[in-house]
Amino acid sequence: MKVVVCVKQTPSTTATISVNDNVVTWEDTGSGKPNVVNPWDEYTIEEGIRLKENHGATETIALTFGSADSVDVLRTGLAMGCTSAVHISNEGAEEVDALDTAAVLAAAIEKVEDVKVAMCGKQAIDGDSGVMPMLVARKLGWTPLTFVAAINEITEDSITVERLLENGRQVITAKLPVVMSVVKEINEPRYPSFMGIRKANRATVPTWSLDDLGVSVSAPRVNWQKIYSLPAREGSVEMIDGDSMNDKAKKLVDKLFEEKVI
Numbered sequence: 001m002k003v004v005v006c007v008k009q010t011p012s013t014t015a016t017i018s019v020n021d022n023v024v025t026w027e028d029t030g031s032g033k034p035n036v037v038n039p040w041d042e043y044t045i046e047e048g049i050r051l052k053e054n055h056g057a058t059e060t061i062a063l064t065f066g067s068a069d070s071v072d073v074l075r076t077g078l079a080m081g082c083t084s085a086v087h088i089s090n091e092g093a094e095e096v097d098a099l100d101t102a103a104v105l106a107a108a109i110e111k112v113e114d115v116k117v118a119m120c121g122k123q124a125i126d127g128d129s130g131v132m133p134m135l136v137a138r139k140l141g142w143t144p145l146t147f148v149a150a151i152n153e154i155t156e157d158s159i160t161v162e163r164l165l166e167n168g169r170q171v172i173t174a175k176l177p178v179v180m181s182v183v184k185e186i187n188e189p190r191y192p193s194f195m196g197i198r199k200a201n202r203a204t205v206p207t208w209s210l211d212d213l214g215v216s217v218s219a220p221r222v223n224w225q226k227i228y229s230l231p232a233r234e235g236s237v238e239m240i241d242g243d244s245m246n247d248k249a250k251k252l253v254d255k256l257f258e259e260k261v262i
């Protein structure tokens, strides 16, 4: 049984994002804040590796669709313990909408062959749409399992998982193959070992083009018309003085009435 983990490269969570004239920029390579594995995908990678360690998966393959430097996130996956990785080049498809991204990921999962479980994170911290797992499942015609917080059992042809709901958990069994999105409650991602990092740096990561996958992308159907930062919130601090606690409390209450807060 092969497992594919979909990993997206995103800006560092500590990068400063700026928006000017509809263009979003952030500090990346060279600034000490290089792009990173989408934080939600660290859980995806970890769970994919655990399926191999604990549930009899034969291979855990990390997959990313993006620019040449997004191979870095695959090396992180390899350093953590993925058995192999595939980079899908976005050359000729630098601006793609979610539907085309899903078509590309689905075609790559099919090309890997014999995949029973494809995993995504809950969402990407940059695009933030959280739609990819469902779209990929739709493209493949596989069962979507969202917000998975635990994998209880996998048999030859079925999987039993716990889904995280707002007020509890739901245990469900589904026929394989499935595409799932995982939440952070599912595990504690491991740190790559020193040996793992060395091995990952030496690993060959194949790149597949859209032609290799037989996928062509159209102009985005959803166009980003405008993106802007919210105006900075203005606020001020006023210290309330008084002779005693009672005096301060009274002044505070008077002030709150005056400002119509209460």
Ligand SMILES: Cc1cc2nc3c(=O)[nH]c(=O)nc-3n(C[C@H](O)[C@H](O)[C@H](O)COP(=O)(O)OP(=O)(O)OC[C@H]3O[C@@H](n4cnc5c(N)ncnc54)[C@H](O)[C@@H]3O)c2cc1C
Residues within 6 Å of the ligand: 006, 007, 008, 009, 038, 040, 041, 044, 063, 064, 065, 066, 094, 095, 096, 097, 098, 099, 101, 105, 119, 120, 121, 122, 123, 124, 125, 126, 127, 128, 129, 130, 131, 132, 133, 220, 221, 222, 223, 224
């Ligand atoms: C330069 C640029 C231009 C863009 N222009 C447009 C546009 O014009 N119109 C538009 O609609 N969108 C546009 N996009 C957004 C792009 O379509 C989304 O980034 C993509 O569809 C993924 O959606 P998301 O980031 O919201 O991921 P989510 O759906 O939030 O991600 C969920 C999970 O899916 C997986 N995943 C997502 N993306 C990838 C990936 N690339 N590789 C591997 N796994 C992945 C990960 O496991 C992730 O945790 C643009 C993006 C870029 C970088």
